[in-house]
Amino acid sequence: MVGSRRLLIKNGVVVVYVVLSVLRWRSHRILRCFDRMASALASVALSAPFARGVPLPENPMVQRIGAGKIHDNRLFKGKAFRRVSMAVSVNVSRFDGVTMAPPDPILGVSEAFRADTSDLKLNLGVGAYRTEELQPYVLNVVEKAEKLMLERGENKEYLPIEGLAAFNKVTAELLFGADNPVIQEGRVATIQGLSGTGSLRLAAAFIQRYFSDAKALISSPTWGNHKNIFNDARVPWSEYRYYDPRTVGLDFDGMVADIKAAPDGSFVLLHGCAHNPTGIDPTPDQWEKIADVIQEKNHIPFFDVAYQGFASGSLDADAYSVRLFVRRGFELLVAQSYSKNLGLYAERIGAINVVCSSPDAGTRVKSQLKRLARPMYSNPPVHGARIVANVVGDPNLFNEWKQEMELMAGRIKNVRQRLYENLSQKDESGKDWSFVLKQIGMFSYTGLNKVQSEHMMDKWHIYMTKDGRISLAGLSLSKCEYLADAIIDSFHNLFTAALLVSKLVRPSKVNV
Numbered sequence: 171m172v173g174s175r176r177l178l179i180k181n182g183v184v185v186v187y188v189v190l191s192v193l194r195w196r197s198h199r200i201l202r203c204f205d206r207m208a209s210a211l212a213s214v215a216l217s218a219p220f221a222r223g224v225p226l227p228e229n230p231m232v233q234r235i236g237a238g239k240i241h242d243n244r245l246f247k248g249k250a251f252r253r254v255s256m257a258v259s260v261n262v263s264r265f266d267g268v269t270m271a272p273p274d275p276i277l278g279v280s281e282a283f284r285a286d287t288s289d290l291k292l293n294l295g296v297g298a299y300r301t302e303e304l305q306p307y308v309l310n311v312v313e314k315a316e317k318l319m320l321e322r323g324e325n326k327e328y329l330p331i332e333g334l335a336a337f338n339k340v341t342a343e344l345l346f347g348a349d350n351p352v353i354q355e356g357r358v359a360t361i362q363g364l365s366g367t368g369s370l371r372l373a374a375a376f377i378q379r380y381f382s383d384a385k386a387l388i389s390s391p392t393w394g395n396h397k398n399i400f401n402d403a404r405v406p407w408s409e410y411r412y413y414d415p416r417t418v419g420l421d422f423d424g425m426v427a428d429i430k431a432a433p434d435g436s437f438v439l440l441h442g443c444a445h446n447p448t449g450i451d452p453t454p455d456q457w458e459k460i461a462d463v464i465q466e467k468n469h470i471p472f473f474d475v476a477y478q479g480f481a482s483g484s485l486d487a488d489a490y491s492v493r494l495f496v497r498r499g500f501e502l503l504v505a506q507s508y509s510k511n512l513g514l515y516a517e518r519i520g521a522i523n524v525v526c527s528s529p530d531a532g533t534r535v536k537s538q539l540k541r542l543a544r545p546m547y548s549n550p551p552v553h554g555a556r557i558v559a560n561v562v563g564d565p566n567l568f569n570e571w572k573q574e575m576e577l578m579a580g581r582i583k584n585v586r587q588r589l590y591e592n593l594s595q596k597d598e599s600g601k602d603w604s605f606v607l608k609q610i611g612m613f614s615y616t617g618l619n620k621v622q623s624e625h626m627m628d629k630w631h632i633y634m635t636k637d638g639r640i641s642l643a644g645l646s647l648s649k650c651e652y653l654a655d656a657i658i659d660s661f662h663n664l665f666t667a668a669l670l671v672s673k674l675v676r677p678s679k680v681n682v
């Protein structure tokens with residue numbers, strides 16, 4: 171009896187609340203008065219013990235705001251905040267239609283790593299260089315360049331849309347070689363970008379605007395963000411074969427066949443060096459053949475160079491593929507990043523270069539890249555650009571940088587060698603682990619599948635992306651033996667189960 175009376179009262183409160191809300195929506199004149207009454211009723215309804223668990227109806231005004239019809243709306247003036255906060259108090263949001271985004275694959279790995287309290291834990295997920303003590307590393311040349319900048323008392327004025335002129339000059343020279351005819355003849359349109367990702371995104375927007383019928387071809391597998399970038403820019407893409415799980419090597423025939431089968435005039439995304447995630451690069455001879463088929467099909471090469479100098483330790487050797495295509499007369503695009511080779515991850519410094527057949531085309535392309543950049547971010551940040559310009563533009567700092575890069579690349583090579591030795595010595599099955607040595611750059615693609623990679627994390631506290639990629643830049647010599655034990659255990663003991671599961675579950679394509 172008492173219960174039904176309470177329910178009656180509560181329903182009464184709710185009905186009055188709805189009526190007031192509707193009236194409030196209709197009439198501006200009595201807005202202030204109803205506002206107070208509706209607020210009071212809402213708080214009565216919420217504070218009453220029987221209100222718990224019985225949702226109040228939605229405020230029609232809030233729905234209207236949610237639908238975006240907010241022009242000429244007094245809600246945003248004067249009483250607006252009270253009205254909005256009341257909506258919050260009854261648990262209704264104008265953002266109700268916004269669904270939860272899936273967690274970022276790589277940040278998810280790092281979060282899980284941070285939450286793990288084991289002393290054994292090892293983060294091989296993130297593609298960032300660590301010292302032998304597994305600490306982040308700021309290059310000496312970067313510190314010197316920053317000191318120079320402070321001494322000069324440089325200002326923080328806006329850069330032009332295309333970025334810092336001194337940076338654009340040295341970045342193109344570093345990539346193509348200062349004496350390259352395309353530089354001498356002024357045929358390269360270079361603009362500073364927000365690191366590798368931002369530069370790729372700008373190029374994708376350019377493709378979407380000027381080649382709306384063209385599609386992009388990306389390797390399978392590739393760096394996970396390539397798909398996001400083309401999706402967001404609304405550039406259709408498809409994959410060409412790249413990785414052969416049987417050999418843990420390059421599926422060269424598959425790659426060439428797929429590039430050949432693509433519609434003429436496609437943009438072929440190629441990793442300039444140190445392919446992410448596989449660490450498998452074509453040989454010089456294979457690059458020539460790839461160039462042949464791209465030429466034959468009238469495709470446009472689009473290089474992503476995120477690891478120049480980091481793959482082999484030599485800036486020139488790592489620019490081999492790009493320079494080959496330029497030598498062969500292609501018009502092409504190249505996105506550059508200084509996140510890895512100068513350790514400027516957080517400075518967001520990179521560039522997009524478009525090699526054109528004439529200086530006039532270069533000028534026009536550059537003007538359109540600037541036009542795309544202006545509404546996106548207006549102009550790029552200056553700090554990282556000055557660091558690069560100072561390091562590359564100063565012969566002493568440049569030489570020092572090359573030595574530091576050799577040290578970083580050398581440490582990764584040592585770790586790679588040690589891991590291979592541990593795997594070969596400890597694995598009694600006789601499995602051939604030499605693919606670890608053949609891969610190049612920061613990463614090794616272990617061949618472990620999703621289930622095996624999860625086992626690495628669950629049992630061994632080793633965090634890696636679920637496609638089996640490990641970052642050797644996050645590994646020290648002293649941890650190689652432990653890692654080898656974990657890989658051998660995961661590979662052999664989960665082999666049958668993993669095979670079964672991989673038939674049921676789509677393979678994970680997660681990496682950064």
Ligand SMILES: Cc1ncc(COP(=O)(O)O)c(C=O)c1O
Nearest residue numbers: 365366367393446476507509682
């Ligand atoms: C292949 C590839 N391209 C581009 C990037 C872009 O990196 P950032 O935006 O930090 O320069 C990365 C980073 O991991 C990468 O691996």
